[in-house]
Amino acid sequence: xxxxxxxxxxxxxxxxxxxxxxxxxxxxxxxxxxxxxxxxxxxxxxxxxxxxxxxxxxxxxxxxxxxxxxxxxxxxxxxxxxxxxxxxxxxxxxxxxxxxxxxxxxxxxxxxxxxxxxxxxxxxxxxxxxxxxxxxxxxxxxxxxxxxxxxxxxxxxxxxxxxxxxxxxxxxxxxxxxxxxxxxxxxxxxxxxxxxxxxxxxxxxxxxxxxxxxxxxxxxxxxxxxxxxxxxxxxxxxxxxxxxx
Amino acid sequence: xxxxxxxxxxxxxxxxxxxxxxxxxxxxxxxxxxxxxxxxxxxxxxxxxxxxxxxxxxxxxxxxxxxxxxxxxxxxxxxxxxxxxxxxxxxxxxxxxxxxxxxxxxxxxxxxxxxxxxxxxxxxxxxxxxxxxxxxxxxxxxxxxxxxxxxxxxxxxxxxxxxxxxxxxxxxxxxxxxxxxxxxxxxxxxxxxxxxxxxxxxxxxxxxxxxxxxxxxxxxxxxx
Numbered sequence: 001x002x003x004x005x006x007x008x009x010x011x012x013x014x015x016x017x018x019x020x021x022x023x024x025x026x027x028x029x030x031x032x033x034x035x036x037x038x039x040x041x042x043x044x045x046x047x048x049x050x051x052x053x054x055x056x057x058x059x060x061x062x063x064x065x066x067x068x069x070x071x072x073x074x075x076x077x078x079x080x081x082x083x084x085x086x087x088x089x090x091x092x093x094x095x096x097x098x099x100x101x102x103x104x105x106x107x108x109x110x111x112x113x114x115x116x117x118x119x120x121x122x123x124x125x126x127x128x129x130x131x132x133x134x135x136x137x138x139x140x141x142x143x144x145x146x147x148x149x150x151x152x153x154x155x156x157x158x159x160x161x162x163x164x165x166x167x168x169x170x171x172x173x174x175x176x177x178x179x180x181x182x183x184x185x186x187x188x189x190x191x192x193x194x195x196x197x198x199x200x201x202x203x204x205x206x207x208x209x210x211x212x213x214x215x216x217x218x219x220x221x222x223x224x225x226x227x228x229x230x231x232x233x234x235x236x237x238x239x240x241x242x243x244x245x
Numbered sequence: 246x247x248x249x250x251x252x253x254x255x256x257x258x259x260x261x262x263x264x265x266x267x268x269x270x271x272x273x274x275x276x277x278x279x280x281x282x283x284x285x286x287x288x289x290x291x292x293x294x295x296x297x298x299x300x301x302x303x304x305x306x307x308x309x310x311x312x313x314x315x316x317x318x319x320x321x322x323x324x325x326x327x328x329x330x331x332x333x334x335x336x337x338x339x340x341x342x343x344x345x346x347x348x349x350x351x352x353x354x355x356x357x358x359x360x361x362x363x364x365x366x367x368x369x370x371x372x373x374x375x376x377x378x379x380x381x382x383x384x385x386x387x388x389x390x391x392x393x394x395x396x397x398x399x400x401x402x403x404x405x406x407x408x409x410x411x412x413x414x415x416x417x418x419x420x421x422x423x424x425x426x427x428x429x430x431x432x433x434x435x436x437x438x439x440x441x442x443x444x445x446x447x448x449x450x451x452x453x454x455x456x457x458x459x460x461x462x463x464x465x466x467x468x469x
Binding site: 051053054057060061104123124129131132154157158159160171172173174 | 311312314315316317321330332333415416417418420430433434435
């Protein structure tokens with residue numbers, strides 16, 4: 001018993017320790033499978049992934065993050081307007097596309113047009129929660145542009161972020177879901193029903209920003225993430241380069 | 246004053262918790278009685294399994310329920326064949342909250358039955374009462390304090406259920422967004438004042454349950 005207590009006491013400093021000079025990076029959840037390995041060998045970097053809307057909110061509320069990568073320029077611009085970001089640091093980082101996928105065996109091979117959705121045998125369609133997750137905002141914009149947002153109404157199930165759409169679809173909890181193709185971590189389990197026409201929603205642009213007065217390790221990391229080498233790896237993984245078609 | 250949104254969320258939370266307790270209480274009652282009164286093979290194993298939801302992370306349990314209810318499992322396919330599809334509905338939230346509340350209710354029911362003086366039951370039996378009548382007229386009234394506590398604790402646990410509910414019922418405004426989920430969502434969207442109002446409502450519901458317990462059991466203090 002006494003030994004157990006001693007062990008627990010010994011663990012307390014480990015739990016409380018937070019090495020100084022650690023750079024906190026907030027990144028869109030859809031980047032986790034790709035950015036994670038790239039940053040794995042970096043010491044002194046802590047990355048928190050989440051829905052971009054929620055990450056921006058966290059930064060507004062005082063999370064001492066020094067770099068943000070968000071999947072919606074609107075969230076980045078909000079931070080910029082509040083003076084949280086360094087002048088001119090907010091820049092387009094990557095672009096992405098939007099697809100509708102399904103893991104249901106009888107649907108996997110099918111192709112659908114967006115306007116056929118209300119009549120399709122889909123009881124639940126996972127979309128990102130528009131308050132928080134850009135993947136849901138883009139999907140709703142596209143559905144609204146096609147005039148079927150109202151018709152789908154209660155069949156749209158809001159989930160936290162893009163990876164949550166993937167898990168809802170791959171677990172067959174939802175019949176289909178809107179996500180970025182880069183969220184498809186096991187392509188053999190799903191089929192792409194529809195590639196959403198990019199003209200139906202705002203361009204899906206990831207933006208990167210540096211906090212005003214960021215530390216020099218954070219600046220170095222910002223430069224490194226923005227470097228062509230890192231971007232090339234992300235583009236090879238399925239993201240689109242930030243400029244041009 | 247709570248606005249319309251808050252009232253809707255509170256009413257939904259109440260509905261989910263009441264249904265959760267309603268479906269789980271009979272089960273907890275039967276299992277509690279069996280564990281308190283009967284010796285059977287593998288009894289401790291059964292007891293351990295029944296108490297598992299108390300120690301498992303709610304998210305793990307939610308994951309298990311999601312698998313059971315989705316078409317990945319034969320249970321989910323059978324439900325679908327019967328025209329039932331509870332995922333992402335308030336019924337799924339009631340199911341998840343019920344499973345989470347079950348071990349606590351079981352414990353209190355078991356303790357309630359264990360507190361009953363067995364001699365009173367045998368006396369009733371020798372006076373000619375049939376076993377079901379002994380159960381209804383002697384055992385249940387004597388175990389009532391434990392059973393009422395089971396109801397209230399189960400209700401309190403059900404209104405605060407978060408992890409498993411989020412996984413099987415989602416967080417859909419107006420349909421499955423219960424108080425704990427509403428607190429979470431309003432914190433994520435930066436509406437701290439709204440989160441505070443939801444938290445105050447949760448507190449009010451929990452207090453109401455505790456006050457109800459005391460009103461139902463006015464003799465409790467005096468008997469001690």
